[in-house]
Amino acid sequence: MSSVRCRSWYLRSMAAVLAALVLLPPAVAEETILIDAKTQGTIPIRLVGFPREVEDTLTFDLSVVGFEIVGPGKGQYEVRGGADPEVRGVLLEAGLNQPRFSRAYTGGSSRSQAHALADDIVKEITKHPGIARTRIAYRCISGARGSHNQLLSEIYVADYDGANAVPITQDRSVAVAPTWVPGRLQLLYTSYLSGYPDIYSQDLTTSARLPVAHFNGLNTSAAVSPNGTHVAMILSRTGNPSLWVANLDGSNPRQLTRTSGYEASPCWSPDGRTICFTSTAEGKAALFTVPAAGGAMTKLKTGGILNCTEPDWSPDGKWIAFTRASGEFKIYIVPASGGTAEEYSAGEDPCWAPNSRTIIFTRGRDPSRRLSLLDVPTRRVKDVTRISGSCSQPSWTK
Amino acid sequence: MNQLTKIGLTLLTAVALCSVGCKKKPSNITPLPGAGQSSAPTTSFASDPIRTARPTNTGVPPGNAFQPGNDGGSRTVPFDPTGGTQKSDLSAPLSGTDANPGPRPGGDKPEDRLTLQGDTVYFEYDKSAIKSSEYAKVAAVAEYLKSNPGDDLVVEGHCDERGTEEYNRALGERRALAVRERLVNLGVPASRVTTISYGKDRPVDVAHTEDAFSKNRRGEFVLLKGGTATK
Numbered sequence: 001m002s003s004v005r006c007r008s009w010y011l012r013s014m015a016a017v018l019a020a021l022v023l024l025p026p027a028v029a030e031e032t033i034l035i036d037a038k039t040q041g042t043i044p045i046r047l048v049g050f051p052r053e054v055e056d057t058l059t060f061d062l063s064v065v066g067f068e069i070v071g072p073g074k075g076q077y078e079v080r081g082g083a084d085p086e087v088r089g090v091l092l093e094a095g096l097n098q099p100r101f102s103r104a105y106t107g108g109s110s111r112s113q114a115h116a117l118a119d120d121i122v123k124e125i126t127k128h129p130g131i132a133r134t135r136i137a138y139r140c141i142s143g144a145r146g147s148h149n150q151l152l153s154e155i156y157v158a159d160y161d162g163a164n165a166v167p168i169t170q171d172r173s174v175a176v177a178p179t180w181v182p183g184r185l186q187l188l189y190t191s192y193l194s195g196y197p198d199i200y201s202q203d204l205t206t207s208a209r210l211p212v213a214h215f216n217g218l219n220t221s222a223a224v225s226p227n228g229t230h231v232a233m234i235l236s237r238t239g240n241p242s243l244w245v246a247n248l249d250g251s252n253p254r255q256l257t258r259t260s261g262y263e264a265s266p267c268w269s270p271d272g273r274t275i276c277f278t279s280t281a282e283g284k285a286a287l288f289t290v291p292a293a294g295g296a297m298t299k300l301k302t303g304g305i306l307n308c309t310e311p312d313w314s315p316d317g318k319w320i321a322f323t324r325a326s327g328e329f330k331i332y333i334v335p336a337s338g339g340t341a342e343e344y345s346a347g348e349d350p351c352w353a354p355n356s357r358t359i360i361f362t363r364g365r366d367p368s369r370r371l372s373l374l375d376v377p378t379r380r381v382k383d384v385t386r387i388s389g390s391c392s393q394p395s396w397t398k
Numbered sequence: 399m400n401q402l403t404k405i406g407l408t409l410l411t412a413v414a415l416c417s418v419g420c421k422k423k424p425s426n427i428t429p430l431p432g433a434g435q436s437s438a439p440t441t442s443f444a445s446d447p448i449r450t451a452r453p454t455n456t457g458v459p460p461g462n463a464f465q466p467g468n469d470g471g472s473r474t475v476p477f478d479p480t481g482g483t484q485k486s487d488l489s490a491p492l493s494g495t496d497a498n499p500g501p502r503p504g505g506d507k508p509e510d511r512l513t514l515q516g517d518t519v520y521f522e523y524d525k526s527a528i529k530s531s532e533y534a535k536v537a538a539v540a541e542y543l544k545s546n547p548g549d550d551l552v553v554e555g556h557c558d559e560r561g562t563e564e565y566n567r568a569l570g571e572r573r574a575l576a577v578r579e580r581l582v583n584l585g586v587p588a589s590r591v592t593t594i595s596y597g598k599d600r601p602v603d604v605a606h607t608e609d610a611f612s613k614n615r616r617g618e619f620v621l622l623k624g625g626t627a628t629k
Binding site: 101102103104105106107108112113116120148149150151153174176177190192195196197216217218220221234236239240241262263264265278284285309310323325327329348349365366367392393 | 426427428429430502511524526559560561562563564565567568569571572575579592593594595596599600604606
């Protein structure tokens, strides 16, 4: 057929399709319920034709968000492609003749192209954004000891799957509790490099570092507001570790809590109006919220679960994950307005991914703690094995 | 037949018509951001051929070079001793006096961890109260400091592994502050005592046993030796 006739076939067909779509009633949008009392099943998918490294990357990226990589004839979906050397892929669905999409990628590395393909697959099938091109910050015990025989600890940044890890501090001191400034290549963290626990801010593109809080006593647990303008932190300058809020550079600090107990581990609601944190004001550690602008603190109901610490608020605002520290550490999730808290895994220090579905946390005991990924709907857990050594306190870019 | 099936059939029909005899449409090519292109921050970081990100010392000298908010006042601002959650509006700015105004010693006074090593104070699990069994040790430290007015003191607070990291950093600080408060009540000027919490970062015993845990829940005394020793 000549190209002119082909084009007119095409145009007439598309006109017919458009007419049909206009006449049909609108389809019901598929809403994936991400957290349910019942464990969600996995989505079987097959990968065909990719070289080993690309297939491994796709396998990791897909299996952490609820896909199961299967063999021939078993998948609901199939991704056929290759890397020659640029990655390309066609997403097919069982029962459909036409591909869901057919894409090729250029630029970056082979690994980042594979991540881009994985994100496209996840978006196409689940309707939610992927996380394959996000990053984490964390800290690792360096194995060396300091002048007082203390175990040294440095901050690192890596891809969320542990690849391309880069050290952020090399102070031969104790650096802990890194946290991202949303939308920027900037971290806040606690370091003892002055001899005292202080909070610093480091620009990752220039390595310039500035102090944020270096009051007498404890300065730690920095958490940056979602719009990047303020920082919540724990300061003991008034004689008791309490929750404070300041501008991101540490100016204009305001005390938000004043209790007979002590506070720890603040996190922000995604709308920036509320801070959730741990306090021992009522005896055993429990979760509370307080308006970021100041006001009364309110206990968060966790259905009778006590010793609640390390809360983190999901970016969609709906959930708070936390660590229950009653004996073995366990990850729990509770609705953000309070309610029944449900256990998801052994482990501590949960941090939500931007997709409000994946949580990175720490599991194991010293001296071999490791980072791990929880897929909340399927409850599956996958260790970030590319990161070796004793690492903890992960923070996910938002 | 339901809506989804209707749409599916319509599309299949249209697509079947379209695909007969026509060349396949080319794949969509997604260009990834390369070096130098503006992109989301995370990607531009990856595209930078990173050597080690080495932090500079900009603005961060160690020791006493920066002590904001410290007017050296020795009066301790008490926190609410009555228990229960606070209810008042806290948006009013705090006064300038810090309750923790002890010196932030730099490197000029040498450390002595041995002299008061025997007075290390131990704590109950998840508690910061000084046990009566430890009173004599704190009293001994107070006496030493009164007899050696040139020396300053750092109280280090530590925890066992059973709390989470930042919670333990706060608990360790509470333990150090409790010791400091007792010293102040025994007549030691607050300006001579500083606290540092290490949370659970520095156990003396890494075993996962009750015995190890009890050794790790402690307050240690580190002297900062002054010029004129009187003992």
